[in-house]
Amino acid sequence: MLLLIPGPVQTRPEVKAAMAQDIAPWDRDFQAVYARIRDRIVGVAGGTPGVHATLPLQGAGHFVSEAALRTFVAPGAKVLIPMNGAYAQRMARLAREAGRVVVELKLPDTRGATAADIMPALEADPAIGTVAMVFNETGSGIVNDANGIGRALHAAGKRLVLDAVSAFGVLPFPLAEHPECDVLVFTSGKCLEGMPGIGFAVARIDRAEACAGQAGSWSLDLSDVLAHAKRSGWGSIRFTPPVQAIAAFDVALDLYEAEGGQPARRARYQANADILYDGIVGLGLTPYLAREHQGPVIVTVHQPADPRFDLMTFVDALKRRGVLISNFYNTAAPTMRIGAIGAITPDDMRRAVAAIGTALDDVLAKAA
16 A cells, blocks of 8 residues: 555555564663664754753654743743644644743644744744744645744744644754744654654753753653653653554654755655646646645645545545555645555655546545
């Protein structure tokens, strides 16, 4: 089965094989693996050892995203969130239910946010101290200009919390160049092609220490993750982790480096997305985004206007042809979400485009 969703993604056999072992999380051999992963992630993030630290947290991306908001935004403080996608909406809910004051900046879900969007809102309300934003919005496929926004925030003396869940390892955001960024978060099962199960925050050590005690949750306090590591060692874990997923992630990082790191991974994903985008157009379908706003992670497509089309029927027909896509959408208009990431190649994507065409013909013919 060719898995074309924006995460968890299709993985290499070597990554799957690393899961087939029993591991004690406190075992010294495993602790060495865990500590090594934390160092490697700081490197992938373009961070600075001693300035930035990797703070892992068990669970899905929403867990580590909420932890970042709770840790680095004080209770009752204002946080600006550019609202141009489903995951921005989720971030706003996480912040609001944690007792933070969310200021929503409404933007279309067909283009990325820029500093020109963000800065007027901050100037209009000087009480806003932090911007929290999604780097790559997998509802539609747009990419927000995190680098440009970050530089503008630094100049204005504001802070940034960055959800890089579906961007990390592919879309560059070198932390050493962004002192305004308190933390970025991502998960193991996205662009680094590991198994799902653990989230990672890469944070400024000084900011994590300064924000100690304000999370309002022991489980979701990244400052406490840092304090535990400094007290018990970087190979130590607070609570029982998904140890097999961590072992598999170590292998995934080996494969990432062997491929050529961020530039090579992005080039492959971009080729996948380009083939998919062009193929969709060739089939007579309409991409949700104009090409200049299309990111390399997911291509979202308008559902055919034909009344015979049904998304679930189409997903099932495509699955019978060996390709699995999302069976839901979260854009303003009815769409289909097709991922371009994971252990897939341009040849795989060409096969997927052909399968999409025959599945579509089959669905429409049977409904006639």
